[in-house]
Amino acid sequence: MSVLQMAPEPEVRETIGWGTRFDALTVVACAVVALFTLAAVFAPIVAPYDPTQVDASAVYQGPSTAHLLGTDDAGRDILSRLLHGARASLLGPAIVVLVAAVVGTVVAVSAAWVGGRFDALVSRTLDVIFAFPGLVLAIIAAAVIGPGLLAPVAALSISYVPYIARVLRTAAIRQRNLPYIAALEVQGFGALAICVRHLVPNLLPLLIVQATVSFGYALLDLSAISFLGLGTQPPAPEWGLMVANGQPSIIAGHIEQSLYAGLTIVVAVVSFNVLGQGLAKSFLGDDR
Amino acid sequence: MSALLSIDRLRVELPAGKGMRTVIHDVSLDIRAGEAVALVGESGSGKSMTTRAVMRLLPQGARLSGDIRFDGVSIPAMDRRALRGWRATRVGMVFQDPRAHINPVRTIGDFLVEGVMLDGRLSASRARERISPLMRAVGIADVDRRLGQYPHELSGGLLQRVMIAAALSTEPELLLADEPTTALDVTTQEEVVAIIDELRRERGLAMLFITHDLDLAAAVCDSIAVMYAGSIVEERKTGPSGLDPSHPYAKGLLAARPKLGRRERRLPTIEGRPISAFEVSAGCAFATRCPLVHDRCRRERPVPARVPGGRVACHRIEESGSADSDGGAR
Amino acid sequence: MSHPVLEVRDLRKVYPVGVSDDCPDGEFTALHGESFTLAPGGSLAVVGESGSGKTTCARLIVGLERATSGVVLIDGVEQVRTRMGSARRRRRGRQVQIVFQDPYSSLDPRQRVRDCLAEVLTLHFDLDARARERRIDELLDQVGLDERQAGALPRALSGGQRQRVAIARALAAEPKILILDEAVAALDVSIQAQVLNVLADVRDASGVAYLFITHDLAVVQQLCDDVVVMHSGRIVERGTVASVLEQPVHPYTRRLLASVPRPGWTPRRRTPA
Numbered sequence: 101m102s103v104l105q106m107a108p109e110p111e112v113r114e115t116i117g118w119g120t121r122f123d124a125l126t127v128v129a130c131a132v133v134a135l136f137t138l139a140a141v142f143a144p145i146v147a148p149y150d151p152t153q154v155d156a157s158a159v160y161q162g163p164s165t166a167h168l169l170g171t172d173d174a175g176r177d178i179l180s181r182l183l184h185g186a187r188a189s190l191l192g193p194a195i196v197v198l199v200a201a202v203v204g205t206v207v208a209v210s211a212a213w214v215g216g217r218f219d220a221l222v223s224r225t226l227d228v229i230f231a232f233p234g235l236v237l238a239i240i241a242a243a244v245i246g247p248g249l250l251a252p253v254a255a256l257s258i259s260y261v262p263y264i265a266r267v268l269r270t271a272a273i274r275q276r277n278l279p280y281i282a283a284l285e286v287q288g289f290g291a292l293a294i295c296v297r298h299l300v301p302n303l304l305p306l307l308i309v310q311a312t313v314s315f316g317y318a319l320l321d322l323s324a325i326s327f328l329g330l331g332t333q334p335p336a337p338e339w340g341l342m343v344a345n346g347q348p349s350i351i352a353g354h355i356e357q358s359l360y361a362g363l364t365i366v367v368a369v370v371s372f373n374v375l376g377q378g379l380a381k382s383f384l385g386d387d388r
Numbered sequence: 389m390s391a392l393l394s395i396d397r398l399r400v401e402l403p404a405g406k407g408m409r410t411v412i413h414d415v416s417l418d419i420r421a422g423e424a425v426a427l428v429g430e431s432g433s434g435k436s437m438t439t440r441a442v443m444r445l446l447p448q449g450a451r452l453s454g455d456i457r458f459d460g461v462s463i464p465a466m467d468r469r470a471l472r473g474w475r476a477t478r479v480g481m482v483f484q485d486p487r488a489h490i491n492p493v494r495t496i497g498d499f500l501v502e503g504v505m506l507d508g509r510l511s512a513s514r515a516r517e518r519i520s521p522l523m524r525a526v527g528i529a530d531v532d533r534r535l536g537q538y539p540h541e542l543s544g545g546l547l548q549r550v551m552i553a554a555a556l557s558t559e560p561e562l563l564l565a566d567e568p569t570t571a572l573d574v575t576t577q578e579e580v581v582a583i584i585d586e587l588r589r590e591r592g593l594a595m596l597f598i599t600h601d602l603d604l605a606a607a608v609c610d611s612i613a614v615m616y617a618g619s620i621v622e623e624r625k626t627g628p629s630g631l632d633p634s635h636p637y638a639k640g641l642l643a644a645r646p647k648l649g650r651r652e653r654r655l656p657t658i659e660g661r662p663i664s665a666f667e668v669s670a671g672c673a674f675a676t677r678c679p680l681v682h683d684r685c686r687r688e689r690p691v692p693a694r695v696p697g698g699r700v701a702c703h704r705i706e707e708s709g710s711a712d713s714d715g716g717a718r
Numbered sequence: 719m720s721h722p723v724l725e726v727r728d729l730r731k732v733y734p735v736g737v738s739d740d741c742p743d744g745e746f747t748a749l750h751g752e753s754f755t756l757a758p759g760g761s762l763a764v765v766g767e768s769g770s771g772k773t774t775c776a777r778l779i780v781g782l783e784r785a786t787s788g789v790v791l792i793d794g795v796e797q798v799r800t801r802m803g804s805a806r807r808r809r810r811g812r813q814v815q816i817v818f819q820d821p822y823s824s825l826d827p828r829q830r831v832r833d834c835l836a837e838v839l840t841l842h843f844d845l846d847a848r849a850r851e852r853r854i855d856e857l858l859d860q861v862g863l864d865e866r867q868a869g870a871l872p873r874a875l876s877g878g879q880r881q882r883v884a885i886a887r888a889l890a891a892e893p894k895i896l897i898l899d900e901a902v903a904a905l906d907v908s909i910q911a912q913v914l915n916v917l918a919d920v921r922d923a924s925g926v927a928y929l930f931i932t933h934d935l936a937v938v939q940q941l942c943d944d945v946v947v948m949h950s951g952r953i954v955e956r957g958t959v960a961s962v963l964e965q966p967v968h969p970y971t972r973r974l975l976a977s978v979p980r981p982g983w984t985p986r987r988r989t990p991a
Binding site: 648649657 | 767768876877878879906907908909910911912914915918933934935936937939940963964973974975976977978979980981982983984985986987988989990
């Protein structure tokens with residue numbers, strides 16, 4: 101008994117379509133992500149203080165009108181550090197996701213298109229990378245290249261390729277076998293033209309969903325690396341680093357710095373995840 | 389003689405966006421014990437939704453009005469237990485896609501035994517005894533080997549025979565066959581409908597046969613109901629010489645199908661595309677495509693009226709005097 | 719007879735499959751070295767059921783798959799079996815086109831009808847914008863689509879309308895041969911008749927030759943002049959539609975004909991109960 105027959109125009113969900121409806125939670129998540137992005141871009145304008153300015157006369161101040169979230173052990177304004185920290189904290193995952201998305205798409209589409217042994221080789225390679233924890237790779241990279249944002253970002257970019265490529269490859273193979281692609285081949289279009297003009301655009305919703313979810317995880321990984329002291333170096337502000345820097349103060353009873361930075365990371369990661377799932381529901385009709 | 393299955397002014401609405409959409413509009417149909425009735429229509433005509441309503445398999449949020457009675461008992465009013473018992477023992481179903489209705493990781497034998505044991509009256513060994521003759525009845529040789537095989541090892545035609553055996557295994561009184569041969573090759577289709585037809589007659593089963601193929605329906609059913617946009621537009625007994633419908637849609641449908649042994653210069657067509665029940669305005673569902681349409685057809689919905697050999701819902705036929713209106717009462 | 723626009727000679731296709739009970743040598747022969755020809759402007763039906771090799775045949779002719787052996791000649795020129803360069807690929811596109819069965823996945827879901835046709839015209843012809851628009855209008859008119867449908871995405875179109883778009887897209891390349899691979903099989907009866915009429919009109923107007931792959935003998939009768947009947951990768955009978963359908967010789971053709979539902983038909987079972 102086919103469900104198709106109840107619809108006036110049978111809508112076959114073989115291909116990925118663009119939906120329009122988003123639920124309230126997704127809208128909130130989207131707003132939070134937008135807010136973080138704006139904070140990163142306009143940090144110098146909106147931040148009330150220089151994030152690195154030490155003020156020995158104002159250490160460990162509680163929340164006040166002068167310092168909305170108080171100050172840290174060096175008298176630096178925590179809010180300003182969080183706002184400025186958004187830059188390093190979001191730039192890293194952005195690069196990771198961008199590189200992984202581009203490389204992942206190219207890898208997935210070419211594997212799907214060529215098929216056969218090449219596809220098998222690509223799949224096995226992706227499995228190997230997938231099996232290697234990104235965090236470990238990033239730590240090794242930092243140990244070899246030296247601390248800073250570059251090494252972990254480069255390492256994570258590689259280890260995030262399978263997250264995107266594996267999902268995209270499956271979808272690309274499905275698209276590859278649809279008759280509209282065969283019709284284009286019969287017309288005489290080249291593989292590159294068909295992939296760029298037809299195949300990839302039809303994978304785009306899925307790519308956006310994967311990239312959004314990956315962003316959250318990349319943010320978490322990079323924060324962890326900074327927390328370990330292998331990423332962004334002090335005194336530059338970064339959320340993971342702030343959690344680490346706040347540790348000694350916790351013993352002295354001043355939990356603000358670690359708490360606020362930690363909360364910021366949690367909110368950001370959750371928002372990206374919720375947004376990704378909301379997009380999946382809307383784009384892909386996916387109710388997971 | 390009272391009907392075994394009686395559908396009375398059935399109306400089904402499905403949730404769509406903010407509101408509800410009508411998919412079945414005032415469908416009434418009787419099937420007597422041992423009688424085979426075909427429900428014929430194109431995509432979206434509501435034929436499959438009608439069988440779903442009969443089986444209480446409507447999607448979440450569906451709204452149903454009117455009544456469906458089986459042997460005098462209202463199906464929509466049954467409680468869960470009664471419904472389960474009724475489905476397990478008194479009605480058998482065969483679907484278009486057998487593969488979607490069989491567990492791929494269990495053997496054919498397990499599937500059949502489970503079906504027979506559903507009503508809880510038979511032991512596993514007795515169930516097994518009942519299955520073998522059924523398998524042979526549907527034309528499956530080497531029964532023992534087949535019972536140990538998995539669904540993916542069987543062709544579509546063979547699997548559909550297994551489904552027929554399963555549907556008949558609980559000795560039901562009514563068989564619901566929803567496009568049982570649409571996915572099969574023509575030669576396999578002949579085989580499968582022949583098996584359904586033979587076993588149905590042997591056992592005195594009533595059948596509701598859903599198809600889009602008028603000629604096929606005429607070959608295996610005692611009468612045919614043609615559906616369009618959620619309504620039955622014509623109901624007619626089948627004769628040995630095939631069909632002679634009078635509703636403009638049914639006529640058009642029959643004419644549009646190319647015929648063996650005759651080449652038309654151009655095929656007669658029905659203008660436009662089939663519409664859905666919720667797109668129908670106040671008038672006749674077919675008014676937007678009908679070559680005979682006039683004002684009254686657009687204003688007023690025709691009710692089925694008796695004609696020789698059946699019932700037709702059409703103002704033009706009623707006006708031409710060949711019909712007695714019975715006001716849809718039954 | 720003038721020389722054929724399409725000639726298939728000893729075409730054979732073997733697929734490697736896993737070794738199993740049904741298939742001890744691990745090979746499945748979809749097509750056993752078959753031959754046939756199609757005259758310019760002719761209409762040849764390739765009739766068969768699933769597994770007959772008819773669709774494999776179509777895919778080999780348009781170059782979506784490579785034959786194991788045998789040749790395909792288009793306009794007397796042998797088609798290469800190796801990878802083709804872009805110029806060669808386009809040339810073949812101008813010679814032979816195909817319309818598939820499933821109207822719902824035959825069009826790029828993100829491309830509007832007009833853009834779809836424009837893309838094909840741009841590939842094959844050097845037209846200025848106005849000439850291209852004019853040609854698009856001609857094509858839409860030929861298959862019976864209106865201005866509103868031309869601006870629509872596939873999901874806003876019905877199955878029949880989508881199939882018209884697929885036909886228009888194929889015709890845009892002005893091919894000599896159009897392969898219709900079960901092109902009307904998925905359509906509702908009332909829509910199928912409309913599309914069959916469109917196909918008849920197109921052939922009258924353009925002189926394109928049809929290779930009509932189908933399982934449906936009634937449709938063959940309506941649209942084709944000649945027919946080959948295939949069974950298990952072999953051609954079992956060939957001739958004009960009139961002679962094959964009226965005086966079938968091969969038992970399989972007879973069986974196929976006997977199983978078509980028609981007025982007065984009763985299904986017969988061939989396996990004993």
